Structures are given as structure tokens and as C-alpha cells.
């Protein structure tokens with residue numbers, strides 16, 4: 001790829017405050033030492049940490065096994081249990097410490113100490129065994145954000161069963177695809193969930209999914225979250241509480257090989273059909289543990305709230321596993337950010353004394369629309385670190401998060417990673433000087449580079465394919481049952497064994513990484529390469545724009561034209577006023593980036609089509625921009641009616 005023509009004009013630098021420098025666990029010297037050690041001895045660096053941070057029932061002697069590359073294996077002759085590492089090992093010193101603080105949609109609160117969590121997980125592990133689930137069996141977890149979801153995951157890990165959490169908002173069809181692909185034996189679900197003041201049924205989707213085929217599913221365990229009646233199929237379905245009645249609180253965690261699959265997780269499908277990403281036990285837990293320490297500096301006084309659903313990788317690594325492995329207190333929240341009003345997140349932060357808060361740019365932008373008055377009504381002074389994940393964060397949203405939520409004092413930890421990477425890859429430590437919109441630098445032990453399409457490494461300032469040059473412990477092990485897809489998707493380069501991320505990025509003169517978006521999101525307008533994210537940021541910096549998505553559409557002369565889908569902070573204007581605003585926005589982009597980036601089409605809607613994890617479904621927007629009929633699967637969309645809004649305006 002050639003030079004990026006329009007580099008973000010962002011050059012603000014935010015140094016960590018003295019308070020941060022003096023209080024966080026990892027200072028500049030330690031960080032420099034880690035980088036030095038990692039670059040001198042890559043495998044030794046990770047192996048020493050694996051010995052130091054995790055409890056092994058059988059110590060490993062092999063660090064990295066490359067014999068079946070690109071299926072890399074780590075700590076191959078070691079054995080451990082992930083649930084033991086997340087719970088049991090804390091009991092001696094932290095049995096009365098809160099592990100989970102749960103707030104339901106209606107404001108109901110439940111807490112579990114480490115001891116209580118241990119007893120509950122053991123009971124459920126015994127239940128799973130009593131229901132015939134054995135090590136290596138696949139278990140689907142289709143549940144809302146309630147503690148029982150984490151309990152079910154931990155119980156699977158405890159007996160060596162491989163879970164696959166399917167997001168509770170997915171349709172019966174999406175659920176069936178995943179049940180079939182994983183060839184699961186058991187489904188764990190609830191009768192329903194509560195979101196935004198409503199009761200939402202869940203079990204019906206399981207019944208529909210299992211209607212045809214899926215004979216491999218022998219049991220469905222149903223936790224009753226709501227008072228609603230639930231259809232139970234004789235001989236197949238069993239109530240959670242009945243199933244665990246009489247089960248012991250004692251359970252000996254089953255040691256598994258470091259490479260034993262801990263879980264499968266299907267990617268969000270923003271780019272194609274979801275892939276069943278297979279993760280390991282030892283390597284995965286190591287990076288999950290470390291990044292909770294490194295990026296979030298979690299210690300004994302922290303209350304950590306990651307708002308991600310357990311249906312996504314973020315809810316695995318930063319809710320169900322990583323923070324527990326370090327012995328932290330986590331918050332889980334069942335509801336939505338806008339119920340009963342758009343101050344809900346800030347109320348939860350205040351009421352539970354959240355110190356480290358981790359959410360997605362889409363949530364920040366949505367809440368930013370309501371202004372600073374709402375957050376200012378709550379006491380957010382306990383917050384000390386703020387994180388973001390999921391998409392590039394535009395500088396506008398970064399600044400709002402930093403100034404309004406973080407009082408200008410909390411570092412913004414912008415974490416770049418993927419389902420496949422298992423844990424953070426490029427992200428700041430709390431002491432890293434920050435640039436709004438950049439995820440800063442690769443972690444120690446992670447070697448990232450930017451390549452052109454021929455596989456040549458590019459210099460600073462040049463945009464291209466982001467790759468990871470060396471294997472790391474929490475990397476994807478396989479696409480479940482599809483070796484070929486694993487190799488062709490992630491290791492497509494002929495002569496270099498690099499992991500190809502699928503995102504494009506560039507490194508600035510200081511070595512900071514800027515993610516430009518998916519590889520197929522870079523537009524080529526009259527021979528100029530433009531990152532969609534930059535045009536989006538430019539639009540969002542206009543006072544009337546809340547959110548924007550840019551896609552390309554074929555254009556006879558320019559090659560590609562720029563199509564903008566825009567959500568406003570104000571009512572969508574009609575007639576002449578609409579044309580005036582369109583002209584104003586085009587001019588604004590021209591001023592911010594250059595005339596080449598001016599959107600050719602601007603369409604307004606009340607929201608953008610997003611997956612339930614909050615990612616913009618650009619493949620659908622591309623079809624709309626081209627004027628095509630939508631034929632793709634839209635079952636993972638949060639609100640399918642949004643598409644019609646944009647289509648009608650064409």
C-alpha cells in the first residue's frame with residue numbers, strides 16, 4: 001500500500017500525572033526491563049511469566065512448540081486448571097473478598113465472595129458431571145449477563161469441558177449454527193432476561209434451534225431468571241436449581257494439559273461468516289492474567305467494571321477469567337446504558353465504587369450525545385483508569401471520555417486486540433504517554449509490524465497490513481474443525497510465517513500505532529488511499545454529528561466514491577435545510593482532511609446498523625451504498641429496522 005494520504009492531524013500528547021506515576025505497580029524502569037527481556041529471549045520471557053503468574057499441577061519444561069506451525073503450542077507438557085487459578089488459589093487470603101458484584105436491570109444487587117463463588121462453581125461442576133458431561137465435551141452457554149453465566153463458564157473449565165458462549169441476543173438460527181458447528185452435548189440457558197425494563201424470553205430460541213437436527217444435544221439446563229413460565233421438554237430439559245439440589249460444594253478441579261481447549265468463541269461476523277475461534281487453557285490464561293495487571297493495574301482495592309457481554313471475547317478475558325485470575329472484584333451489569341435513563345452507567349460506577357471502567361467507543365459516543373450534565377450528577381471520583389475496545393476511538397469521543405468521565409485525570413487505555421488474539425496486543429500501560437485515537441505500542445513480547453501487499457515491511461508513516469511476527473501464548477489455536485480456514489485466514493503470506501490481523505494500520509514517527517480499520521475498509525478514491533476511520537472522525541468532530549460510518553461504493557471515474565451514513569445530535573432536517581447541512585458537512589470534511597475525502601453521498605438515520613456487540617456492520621452499509629438488495633444474514637443486528645431507514649432515502 002502507498003502512503004496514507006490523509007494522516008490524522010492529531011498531535012496532542014497526554015503525559016501520565018504524577019499521581020498515576022507514583023501509584024501504579026509497573027513503572028518506567030520495570031517496563032523497559034520487560035521490553036528488553038522480551039526482545040532478547042522471546043520464549044523465555046513468556047515462560048518465566050507463566051511460571052510466576054500461574055499455578056501448575058504439573059510444571060512445564062517446553063516453552064514454545066513450533067513442530068506443527070502455524071499451529072503454535074505453548075507450555076505443552078504442563079498441566080493446570082483454569083478455574084483453580086481463578087478461584088481456589090485466592091481462598092487462603094481472599095475468601096471473604098467480593099469476587100462479583102452484580103446489578104440487575106431493576107437495580108437488584110447480589111454479591112459473591114471468592115468463597116461463595118467457589119462453592120457455587122463447585123456445585124455446578126458436580127451438576128455438569130452428574131448430567132454426563134465429561135472433559136472435552138462441548139457446552140453451549142446462551143445466557144444474559146448474570147453471575148450464573150460466569151459460574152457456568154468456570155464450572156466447565158473446572159471439569160475440562162469446552163464452553164462456547166453464544167450471545168443472548170442472537171437468533172435461534174445463529175444459535176443453531178453454533179450448536180451444530182461445535183457439536184455440543186449440552187445447552188445452558190435461562191427462561192429469560194431483563195433489559196431496559198422489559199422481560200425478554202430466551203428459552204424459546206433454544207427450543208427452535210434444537211427443533212431440527214442437533215441430536216447431539218442431550219440436555220438443556222434452564223436457570224430461572226424471570227418469573228415467566230417456561231416450556232420444559234420432558235426428558236431433555238432440567239431446571240438449574242433442581243439439577244444442583246444435593247450437589248456438594250466440594251469439587252476437585254480436573255487438571256488439563258496447557259493446550260487443552262478452554263473455549264470456542266465465534267467471532268462477531270463483521271466481515272464474513274463467524275469463525276469458531278479455539279483457545280487454549282495455559283497460554284490463554286497467562287495473557288488474560290497479565291493484561292489485567294498490566295493495562296488495568298488491578299490490585300486489592302480495585303472494583304473493575306468491564307461492560308462487555310460474556311458473549312464476546314472481552315467478556316471472557318476481562319470479566320469471566322482475567323480479573324478473577326488476578327483476584328480482583330468485578331462488576332456485572334444485566335441492563336442497558338440508557339435505562340431508566342442515560343445516566344445508568346454512571347450510577348452503577350458511583351454505587352459500587354468502580355475504580356477501573358472498560359467499555360466500547362460505541363457506548364461512549366452514544367452517551368456523549370446526552371452531554372456532560374448526566375455524568376456530572378454522579379460521584380465518579382473513584383475512577384482512576386478508563387479503557388476502550390472494539391473499534392478505533394475517534395479523538396472527539398476520546399476527549400469527552402477523558403475530560404468528562406475521567407475528570408482529565410484518568411489515562412485512557414485504548415486496547416487493540418481481537419477474538420483471535422485472546423488478550424490485549426497493542427495498548428498503553430497506565431504510565432504510557434497517550435495520543436487520542438492511538439492504541440500506542442505493542443506489549444512486551446508482542447512484535448507487530450506493517451507490511452505492504454507483497455509482504456515487505458513498511459517504514460513509519462506508511463499504511464498497510466498489520467501483522468504479528470512471533471507467536472504469543474494466548475493466540476488462536478485453530479478455527480474449530482477447519483484447519484484450512486485457520487491457515488488461509490491468518491497465515492496467508494507465502495514466505496513469511498506472520499499472523500495477519502486483517503486490519504490496516506500505520507506507525508507514526510514516534511512508533512505509535514494507529515488502526516485505520518479493516519483491510520477492506522480502506523478506500524481508494526482517485527488513487528488516494530483513505531482510512532474510513534479518519535473520515536468518520538472528521539465528521540464526528542462537527543457539532544451536529546453524533547456518529548458516522550463511511551463505506552466505499554464503486555465509481556466510474558474515481559474508482560471509489562465515499563458514502564457517509566450519519567447520525568445527528570439534532571433532528572434530521574428536511575428539504576432545503578437538509579441540503580444546507582449536507583453541504584456544510586462536506587465542507588467540514590474537506591477542511592479537516594482535504595477535498596479528496598469529501599463524502600459523495602450523505603445519508604441520515606437515527607442510528608447505525610450494529611452488531612449486538614456494537615460494531616458497525618459495514619458490509620450491509622456497502623450494499624446500501626451500492627443500491628443493492630440486502631441478502632446477507634442480518635440476525636446479529638441489534639435493530640434490523642435501521643436498514644430500512646437508510647434504504648428508503650436512497
Ligand code: ATP
Pocket residue numbers: 267268269270271272273274275312313388389390391392393414415416417418419420439501502503515517518615
Ligand atoms: P469478524 O472477524 O467475524 O469480522 P470482528 O473482527 O468484529 O468479527 P472481534 O474479534 O470482536 O470480531 O473484533 C476485533 C476487531 O475489532 C479488530 O480486528 C479491530 O478491527 C477492531 N478493534 C478492536 N479493538 C480496537 C481498538 N482498540 N482500536 C481499533 N480497532 C479495534
Ligand code: MG
Pocket residue numbers: 267418502
Ligand atoms: Mg475479526
